[in-house]
Amino acid sequence: MIKVRKLVKRFGLKTVLRGMDFHADQGEFVALLGPNGAGKTTFLRILASLSRPSMGRVNIAGYRLPDQASAVRRRLGVVSHQPLLYGDLTAEENLRFYGRMYGVRDLQSRVAEVLELVGLTPRRRDLVRTYSRGMQQRLAIGRAVLHDPDVMLFDEPHTGLDQDASAMLDTVLREVAARGRTVVMTSHDLARAADLASRFDVISRGVITASVKRDEIEPNNLLAFYRQALQVA
Amino acid sequence: MTIESESSYLPEEQGTPAASKVAGFLRAMGAVVWKDLSAELRSRELLSAMLIFALLVILIFNFALDLDPATRREPTITAGVLWVIFVFAGTLGLNRSMAIEKDRGCLDGLLLAPVDRSAIYFGKALGNLVFMLMVEFIVLPIYSLLYNVNLFNPGLLLVILLGSIGYVAVGTLLATMAVQARTRDILLPILLFPVVLPVILAAVKASTGFLDGSEMDVIRPWINLLIAYDIIFSAVAFMVFDYVVEE
Numbered sequence: 001m002i003k004v005r006k007l008v009k010r011f012g013l014k015t016v017l018r019g020m021d022f023h024a025d026q027g028e029f030v031a032l033l034g035p036n037g038a039g040k041t042t043f044l045r046i047l048a049s050l051s052r053p054s055m056g057r058v059n060i061a062g063y064r065l066p067d068q069a070s071a072v073r074r075r076l077g078v079v080s081h082q083p084l085l086y087g088d089l090t091a092e093e094n095l096r097f098y099g100r101m102y103g104v105r106d107l108q109s110r111v112a113e114v115l116e117l118v119g120l121t122p123r124r125r126d127l128v129r130t131y132s133r134g135m136q137q138r139l140a141i142g143r144a145v146l147h148d149p150d151v152m153l154f155d156e157p158h159t160g161l162d163q164d165a166s167a168m169l170d171t172v173l174r175e176v177a178a179r180g181r182t183v184v185m186t187s188h189d190l191a192r193a194a195d196l197a198s199r200f201d202v203i204s205r206g207v208i209t210a211s212v213k214r215d216e217i218e219p220n221n222l223l224a225f226y227r228q229a230l231q232v233a
Numbered sequence: 234m235t236i237e238s239e240s241s242y243l244p245e246e247q248g249t250p251a252a253s254k255v256a257g258f259l260r261a262m263g264a265v266v267w268k269d270l271s272a273e274l275r276s277r278e279l280l281s282a283m284l285i286f287a288l289l290v291i292l293i294f295n296f297a298l299d300l301d302p303a304t305r306r307e308p309t310i311t312a313g314v315l316w317v318i319f320v321f322a323g324t325l326g327l328n329r330s331m332a333i334e335k336d337r338g339c340l341d342g343l344l345l346a347p348v349d350r351s352a353i354y355f356g357k358a359l360g361n362l363v364f365m366l367m368v369e370f371i372v373l374p375i376y377s378l379l380y381n382v383n384l385f386n387p388g389l390l391l392v393i394l395l396g397s398i399g400y401v402a403v404g405t406l407l408a409t410m411a412v413q414a415r416t417r418d419i420l421l422p423i424l425l426f427p428v429v430l431p432v433i434l435a436a437v438k439a440s441t442g443f444l445d446g447s448e449m450d451v452i453r454p455w456i457n458l459l460i461a462y463d464i465i466f467s468a469v470a471f472m473v474f475d476y477v478v479e480e
């Protein structure tokens with residue numbers, strides 16, 4: 001589903017991704033683990049076609065980036081550091097707007113369904129600028145699943161969520177994965193990642209230093225595995 | 234908790250690829266315009282800032298230059314003051330309109346949509362044009378009343394429309410570039426004014442022409458220049474927008 005070969009990304013003189021190789025099969029749920037500044041967000045932004053690779057090949061769902069970006073974007077749902085929502089629109093209007101951008105069918109009922117899913121139905125007519133951080137994050141998740149994408153990218157999606165919302169997100173993530181969608185999620189929360197993901201990749205200074213499948217490792221050993229992977233780099 | 238298994242909510246590609254592409258382009262462009270107008274209708278931040286600024290400029294010109302009534306009605310003065318107002322109020326609007334996109338990372342949200350990115354550009358530009366025209370059509374009657382000049386001249390209205398199109402076409406593109414920078418408030422005018430100078434020049438000349446009742450032969454070259462500029466800059470923006478927004 002996702003194939004990345006020798007990906008390099010430079011910002012000016014600074015090289016952030018140094019020939020990174022990565023792949024994810026359909027239905028795989030990859031947790032991307034790594035310290036601050038390792039290049040996780042940069043990598044996800046390239047997969048999302050928000051940033052151009054300096055070198056290397058990226059292929060998603062059989063389409064090449066950056067030249068077939070539009071076909072890739074149709075199949076992509078993204079939750080990023082920022083909520084990507086308009087403060088002066090209500091939750092409902094935000095979803096309706098994005099639904100139109102994606103050409104979602106039966107938009108009215110789909111929006112209602114998604115609002116219910118993320119638990120914002122009672123507040124759907126309120127302006128997003130009056131939302132708390134966690135509520136904005138809930139709506140950001142709703143925005144990302146609105147068009148039922150094949151590949152989902154989550155950049156630290158649990159940040160700012162309360163227990164209820166985290167549980168809601170976990171349910172969404174599990175459901176998405178159970179339906180054969182491919183998920184890449186960055187996280188600093190090893191326990192949570194261990195709970196959700198089917199594979200764990202460690203990224204350090206712009207390369208993947210280790211990768212292990214869920215059934216190849218005891219959840220308790222994940223921390224040790226992570227520590228060791230960082231020392232390799 | 235229902236995400237339907239199986240179904241995709243995206244429409245199948247239907248009709249000829251070209252036709253569905255155009256439909257998708259117009260749908261996305263319409264969505265962007267609708268979004269900007271409804272957000273503005275609610276907050277009125279952009280329009281009120283532009284209007285207050287415009288009215289202040291009218292008054293300041295009057296006091297600062299201390300013009301006698303006859304000079305005040307001179308076509309050159311009127312055309313000059315009007316375009317100064319439009320240009321600066323326009324910059325204010327452009328900056329604000331892009332700041333909204335940067336606020337909660339919305340620009341990324343737009344760029345993630347599976348549409349030709351020029352649809353986003355044209356949607357933003359069209360929204361900006363609507364705001365600019367709204368301000369202009371409030372400024373004109375007020376200016377007419379205060380200075381006792383008749384500005385309801387179809388030729389002048391045409392020039393204002395053409396000039397605003399050119400201004401917004403360039404301005405939307407450059408505002409998108411400027412918004413990535415920390416110093417966007419000053420960066421936009423620095424980038425924009427040199428590029429848009431031919432539009433302003435042509436617009437002022439053509440406006441003066443219509444106000445003092447010049448021959449069409451004198452005015453026509455300026456109008457043609459405006460039209461050419463509008464077309465060229467829309468085309469350039471159409472081609473480069475994708476490169477401007479991607480890092």
Ligand SMILES: Nc1ncnc2c1ncn2[C@@H]1O[C@H](COP(=O)(O)OP(=O)(O)OP(=O)(O)O)[C@@H](O)[C@H]1O
Binds near residue numbers: 011035036038480
């Ligand atoms: N637009 C940019 N211009 C210059 N440098 C950048 C840019 N974006 C990211 N970087 C640099 O790239 C490196 C990786 O950043 P990135 O945001 O990908 O890290 P991360 O793994 O997501 O970290 P975190 O866990 O803190 O979110 C950092 O050193 C950062 O300073």
Ligand SMILES: [Mg+2]
Binds near residue numbers: 041042155
């Ligand atoms: Mg990050």
